[in-house]
Amino acid sequence: MAAPDARVLILGSLPGEASLAAQRYYAHPQNRFWHLVGGAIGADLASLDYDARLATLKARGIALWDTVASARRSGSLDAAIREAEHAPLADLAATLPHLRAVAFNGRKSAAIGRPQLAGSTLQLIDLPSSSPAYAAMPLAEKERLWARLGDFLG
Template sequence: MSERKSAFAPVAERDARVLILGSLPGEASLAERRYYAHPRNRFWHLVGHTIGQDLVSLAYEARLDALKVARIALWDTVASARREGSLDAAIREADHAPLAELVATLPDLRAVGFNGRTSAAIGRPQLAASRLALIDLPSSSPAYAAMPLADKERLWARLADFLA
């Protein structure tokens, strides 16, 4: 049986306006203990495009600092699960993260972006009664290559409306 894998702690400042939720860190991220570590994952590119800053060229801690300055928080919808490999389709026995508890600590929060279908399927029901804009985003994962990058950039850029 596959081993149980756990999400990282949220990266969130009290003044965050946008929360971006993934599903569960993949193998590369777990190995490096950092969000979106796979070199072909487009997360840092897409968020950088949204805030008008090149995040890809920055060191990890500087990326996190840039998100905090932009008032973007990060977390995952799955607190822990069994999963062989990195694909969301392989997630089993998932324990969901307490999203409503985190959201309650972020008084300036305006929107939640779900990075991919699994994140949305798990997170939307938990936050459906909130006052927040819930935005489904195309996955930044290299496993989701069906959509051109320019289309992903356009859809992710909608988050900027909630940062101003």
């Protein structure tokens, strides 16, 4: 989901089993993505249906995509990703003339995406994973770090 007027691109690594089954970004009920990005833009995304969530992100200048175009993986953990083919991030960024920042949702996303966008003028932001599998950081700290996205949307 990337509209030409997007100012922020949020990149996950590869959708997990729940998201693939639902054909929706961040479909696992315990994933905190909608809460975290909603906090960054001042919208209660978690209470909206999926189409309204996407429409709100689009209206706020946020696009979603993944750093992995295809891979083999058993389960949903990033550590299980094998034979990954990377998405053409630089090509996508070139089609988004208003893009100011790229945010990586988790370490795997950053490890794959940062090298592809190195040397660009875009602000690259590493965010803690919204996945329920990443519980090492308190939610309040995740919220504080994700709130930085708002700086690029004004």
